[in-house]
Amino acid sequence: MPSRPWTGYGRFCPLARGLDVIGERWTLVIVQELLKQPYRYGALLDRLPGISTSVLSDRLRRLERAGVVARELGAVGAGVMYTLTARGRELEEALGALRRWGVGFLADPTADGSDRQDFDVTYVQGIEAVTDGQFQLVVDDRPATLYFTEGRLRQEPGAAPGAELIVRTDSAFLDRWAAGHSGWDEGRATGEVSVEGPAAAWPRWLAATGYLLRVEPGTDDGLVMEEGRHD
Incomplete structure (x- = not known):
């Protein structure tokens, strides 16, 4: 009907x-x-x-x-x-508040048939503090490129040349990260997250994808980056 x-x-x-x-x-x-x-x-x-x-x-x-x-x-x-x-554009602030409220419903992202491919990591606060650049996020071997331009972050499917950092993980980790049950540094410690690129770029990744400020921007002097790794 x-x-x-x-x-x-x-x-x-x-x-x-x-x-x-x-x-x-x-x-x-x-x-x-x-x-x-x-x-x-x-x-x-x-x-x-x-x-x-x-x-x-x-x-x-x-x-x-x-x-x-x-x-x-x-x-x-x-x-x-x-x-x-x-x-x-006046709706931007209201949508940000709605996204923060909706995080509590991400515990099981596929319970309602949601497609993980639709998950977007760009809904963050304080992104205006991140300088222009781009990263690549690879989830289950599916790449996406994150672009930072004039205080805005957008995510497009596919790999693009020029990424200063490539972050690889799987959907199981991304599900837990989205629900607030894990963080990027924790994923690196457990081997669920691998990174290619200079150590200096990692704090920018944390600042840019600190989903709803759960991951605090900062530095980690003990980083050992997996430069040149292609797994």
């Missing part, structure tokens, strides 16, 4: 009015992706496995009508890009 169209709460209340705009399924996830950067429709669809084209089109249309999302012309050949307006 098709779902009934969203009609809102019908309440003269700022919370209810806000939820009238962003309260439908997938809406905040779309905003979350657009907080990273503008996307073409097809690229945004690829980043949201499980969403249908009709739902994505509907949510973008509603967000655009509410002044949260705008369409703009990208570079030559890039076509139309969807981007957040200034009003849309």
